[in-house]
Amino acid sequence: MMSNSLLPVDGSSIDAMVKPDRAKGTLYTDPALFNEEMSRIFAKTWIWVAHESEIANPGDYKMASVGLEPVIVTRDRKSQIHVLVNRCRHRAATVCEVHKGKTNSFVCPYHGWAYALDGSLRGVPYDESYAGKLERGNLGLKSLRVEQYRGLVFATFNEDAEPLVDFLGPARKWIDLFLKQSADYPLVALGEHKFVFPGNWKIQLENTTDAYHFPLVHKTFLNVTDSETEELFDIMNKGGWVEDLGNGHSVMVMMPELVDLEEDLEAPIPHKFADLAEELRAEGHDETKVRRIVRAVGGTGFNLNLFPNLGCSAAFFRVLQPISVNATEVRHIALGMGGGPAAANQARLRIHEFFQGPMGFGSPDDSEVWDRVQHGAQGGGDLWIMLNRSLENETVGEDGQVRGDVSSELGMRTAYRQWKKLMEA
Known part of the structure; x- marks a missing residue:
């Protein structure tokens, strides 16, 4: 993943673009800088590629990307997970074009070279023309380094990258809390939808832990939802916070009462979930289980940003x-409870569709403002993007992590500090 950039990216130029409280608008618009990001960030750090439920059984696979590199995430016959560059070693044709499925092998459509689920080269048509000198053992699909945490699968081209658990650091606590929404069932991917917006990737990266925009951009959602949900999403007045988790990761706590879904189960069940609770009781679930499932359906009260490409929202x-x-x-991947009550998973999907779906009240509004940011950033190289909200009000939390109020731009400052570190490396 070498860059063809002609930009003299060095410590001084990066320092001129990113300050502790602001960043140059050229971060969104410079093609040469984008090329360097692919080489210095996406080729060097851990990138999320899959949830284990998407490749649950031997032979399962899904397509993904690491930077601009197309990859295939596979589970081989021994249940080992591999991440393989989707490029035949003969003449570079992709060996897979189906987003996900089940297979025994990948065969290049150009000249028929065949690869096993672990990427090893298994077949070459008419190989006698190589006079026995074809080094099959060195011509398997290029394999990335792979590590997992709690079912989240990450990959990197960098063999010298720190262990994944160290890269995640304090974010692991929040991943553990996020996974409680499965209510003791296995967390599974229920499906996904995807869209493309005409803007730079960092614009979206900034959004996941940006509460400041919520009551403004999503005013229509707040106007059409029920009063109970409207009160729940009064996030500017609930005492929430944003926390720096290191390595570019951050968390935005919108509803402190829903950080740990296993706490305060005796709280009243929201009226909008009353019918679901009755249906679960009728299925024979005890009251504690009913309350855990109902809490899980609503999701957690925080958004977790894992630098550079995953939001647990x-x-x-x-x-x-x-x-x-x-x-x-x-890509928005809806999550549910594997083997859990059908009514609960259906309720989660309806909530997901209402806000994040293609015709929902969240994603279309977000996409519109992301588009406008990209358009406005074309206005000249002297434009500064301000990242200083609540900079003067930062404190240190119980875990020793730096915190800002819920509308703080600390999450953006955290991400750009990691961006700067990797770009200068």
Whole structure:
């Protein structure tokens, strides 16, 4: 993943672009800088590629990307997970074009080279023309380093990258809390939808822990929802916070009462979930289980940003995929309870559709403002993007992590500090 950039990216130029409280608008618009990001960030750090439920059984696979590199995430016959570059070693044709499925092997459509689920080269048509000198053992699909945490699968081209658990650091606590929304069932991906917006990937990266925009951009959602939900989403007045988790990661706590879904189960069941609770009781679930499932359906009260490409947002995964300096693909993966009550999973999907779905009240509004940011950033190289909200009000939390109020731009400052570190490396 070498860059063809002609930009003299060095410590001084990066320092001139990113300050502790602001960043140059050229971060969104410079094609050469984008190329360097693919080489210095996406090729060097841990990138989220899958949830284990998406490749649950031997032979399962899904397509993904690491930067601009197309990859295939596979589970082999021994249940080992591999991440393979989707490029035949003969003449570079992709060996897979189906987003997900089940297979025994991958075969290049051009000349028929065949690869096993672990990427090893298994077949070459008419190989006698190589006079026995074809080094099959060195011509398997390129394999990335793979590590997992709690079912989240990450990959990197960098063999010298720190262990994943160290990279995640304090974010692991929040991943553990996020996974409680499965109510003791296995967390599974229920499906996904994706869209492309005409803007830089960092615009979306900034959004996941940005509460400041919520009552403004999502005013229509607040106007059409029920009063109970409107009160729940009064996030500017609930005492929430944003926390720096290191390595570019951050968390935005919108509803402190829903940080740990296993606490305060005796709280009244929201009226909008009363019918669901009755249906679960009728299915034979005890009252504690009913309350855990209902709490899980609503999702967590926080958004977790894992630098550089994954948001764990309330009740779904948001995955960003850079396409070019001014185009980004966003995938929303709805999450549910594997083997859990059908009514509960249906309720989660309806909530997901209402806000995050293609015709929902969240994603279309977000996409509109992301588009406007990209458009406005074309206004000249001297434009500064302000990141200083609540900078003067930061404190240190119980875990020793820096905190700001719920509308703080601390999450953005955290991400750009990691961006700067990797770009200068």
